[in-house]
Amino acid sequence: MRRLVSAFIIALLVLAGSGLILYPTIASWKSQWDQSKVVDSYANLVDHVEPDRREQVQEARQYNDLLASGAVVGSNEHVPHGSGVVDLESNPDVLPYDQQLKAGEAGIMGRIRIPSIDVDLPIYHGTSEETLLKGAGHLEGTSLPVGGDSTRTVITAHRGLPEATLFNNLDQVKEGDTFTLEVFGEVLTYRVFFTQVVEPQDSQAVLVEPGRDLATLITCTPLGVNSHRILVTGERIIPTPAADVDSAGQVSELPRFPWWLPISIAVLLLIAVYLGREIVLYRREARVANR
Numbered sequence: 633m634r635r636l637v638s639a640f641i642i643a644l645l646v647l648a649g650s651g652l653i654l655y656p657t658i659a660s661w662k663s664q665w666d667q668s669k670v671v672d673s674y675a676n677l678v679d680h681v682e683p684d685r686r687e688q689v690q691e692a693r694q695y696n697d698l699l700a701s702g703a704v705v706g707s708n709e710h711v712p713h714g715s716g717v718v719d720l721e722s723n724p725d726v727l728p729y730d731q732q733l734k735a736g737e738a739g740i741m742g743r744i745r746i747p748s749i750d751v752d753l754p755i756y757h758g759t760s761e762e763t764l765l766k767g768a769g770h771l772e773g774t775s776l777p778v779g780g781d782s783t784r785t786v787i788t789a790h791r792g793l794p795e796a797t798l799f800n801n802l803d804q805v806k807e808g809d810t811f812t813l814e815v816f817g818e819v820l821t822y823r824v825f826f827t828q829v830v831e832p833q834d835s836q837a838v839l840v841e842p843g844r845d846l847a848t849l850i851t852c853t854p855l856g857v858n859s860h861r862i863l864v865t866g867e868r869i870i871p872t873p874a875a876d877v878d879s880a881g882q883v884s885e886l887p888r889f890p891w892w893l894p895i896s897i898a899v900l901l902l903i904a905v906y907l908g909r910e911i912v913l914y915r916r917e918a919r920v921a922n923r
Contacts, residue, residue, distance in 0.1 A: 639910035643903045650899045654892050659795035661887045667767050668884035670754045671743045675881035677735040678816050685816040692732050692776040692816075696783055699775060729772050730757050733816055742777055742815035744768050744787055746849075749801040752884045755787060755813070764790050768798070774838060777813045777847065779820045779868055784846040785813070786838050791851040792858075799851035805864050812876050813847065819880045821873055822847045822866030829853060829860050837863055845870075 678685045733741045734757070742755040755777070759769040768789040770776070775783035789799040805811075805824055813820045830837045838848050845868035852858040 633914070636910055636914045639907060643907050646899070646903060650896070654896060656794045657892045658890075658896075660797045661890050661892070663796035664752075664887040667753055668886050670738070670740065670767070671752060672883050674735060674740055674743055674754065674814070677740065681735055681816075688733055689778050689816050689818055691727060692778045693780055695726055695729075695732055696775045696778065696780060698726060699773075732757075732776055733778075735816070741770055742813055744811065744813055744849075746802075746805065746809070746811040748806070748809040749804055750886060750888070751797075751799070751801075751811075752886045753789065753798065755815075759788050764788070764798075765793075765796075771838075771850070775840065777815050777820065778818060779845050781845060782840050782842050784838060784840045784844075784848060786848045786850060787813075788850040791853070792855050799849065800855070802849060802851045802864055803853060803862055805849075810869070810873075810876075811847075811849070811866060814880050817880075819872050819877050820847070821869045821876045823869050824864055824866045826865045828863050828865075830863060831860060834861075 681688060683691075730739070735741070739757050740754050741757055743753070744755055745752045754767040756763045756767055756769050758772050763769045768787050771786035771788055774786040777785040777787070789802075790796065791799045791802065805827070807824050807827065809824045810821055811824070813822070828837065838850075840846075847866050847868070849864040849866075850861055853860050853862040
């Protein structure tokens with residue numbers, strides 16, 4: 633009996649250890665699965681918004697024209713905070729920020745894809761903790777992601793969460809890589825030309841540059857320390873590459889094959905075989921002892 637009890641304890645320890653090792657990968661896969669379902673539904677949502685998507689994009693461009701842009705990346709915080717404002721009292725026809733580019737009740741603004749690091753995420757309004765647990769967030773106070781001269785949109789996401797990948801690999805994006813923003817039927821492709829690590833209070837790094845159409849991606853660095861911010865900036869490619877236009881609205885290719893699934897099955901089978909063997913040996917020894 634002692635041997636059988638020991639076998640069950642060993643099996644439980646192996647099962648618990650395997651679960652601890654595989655949990656981040658499984659949780660991240662599930663998170664990407666959920667995010668991909670959201671982005672897959674996005675194209676259908678924007679086809680049925682009121683007012684229609686073209687009008688919403690035009691309103692967003694008007695909003696950008698009125699925007700005084702700037703942002704502060706707060707010390708010891710995961711995300712920056714926008715300080716750009718639009719004077720709504722002087723411009724009563726302009727919708728407030730949280731009503732701009734709003735697809736459905738969930739408030740999805742768009743979709744960001746970074747092929748070089750397998751990122752495909754929904755973009756939401758703002759950078760609250762609740763928002764960034766669901767996907768990427770647009771930094772209020774920076775240009776809405778509809779392009780145009782003298783604009784810089786800023787998209788931010790978490791890094792280092794045990795249950796989601798998000799912008800974990802943003803530091804691996806290289807100059808020359810591209811990323812795309814899909815926003816209400818518009819496809820904007822940006823080519824990375826500059827990557828920098830900045831101090832938390834460096835707000836100059838995300839200001840608009842006259843005449844340029846820019847997008848900056850932000851996350852924390854170093855991983856797990858969060859003392860600085862890594863900024864990856866791209867300039868828009870005009871015209872948008874045909875391949876990116878053709879892929880707009882397509883079903884996400886992520887998450888990829890769950891390699892953890894066969895490993896989990898193999899571990900369970902090994903545990904079952906081990907326990908089965910121990911049970912057979914225990915019963916055999918019990919029969920011998922009873923003779």
